[in-house]
Amino acid sequence: MKKVEMFTDGACSGNPGPGGWGTILRYNGTEKELSGGDSATTNNRMELTAVISGLAALKEACEVTVTTDSKYVVDAVNNGWARSWRDRGWIKSDKKPALNPDLWGQLLELLERHTVTFKWIKGHAGHAENERCDRLAVAQAQKHK
16 A cells, blocks of 8 residues: 655635635655635534545555644544444434535545555644744635635
8 A cells, every 4th residue: 555644724804704725645755745825614614524535635645644733633533533423323322413524435435445644743843844834724714705
């Protein structure tokens, strides 16, 4: 299996509001940048979309390390919450509806195809790839105003 590094970030101007996401894929010394946005979204939707878009861009099953500053994404996957939400019909343990079930469903499908490890890093702390992803995301949020 190919080993791929992925770095992601999402941004939103207002929450909800115009938002953007940025992803960097790195394989064997080659990098590819992806980005996009939406005129009416939330920060968490952009964080999820960044990861989904990166995984969806991979043409074959890969071993992927995702580095992100999104505790929402990292904790929901690493702690098994997203799978539990799906198993309960997108209901959280507190009986409230899980937010963003459409995106969580897409992500969980991609996680079945790839072997993925999620690593959380502190945002805006000088991590070069995270800062680049943030710039991509903010630029997209500006475009979608």
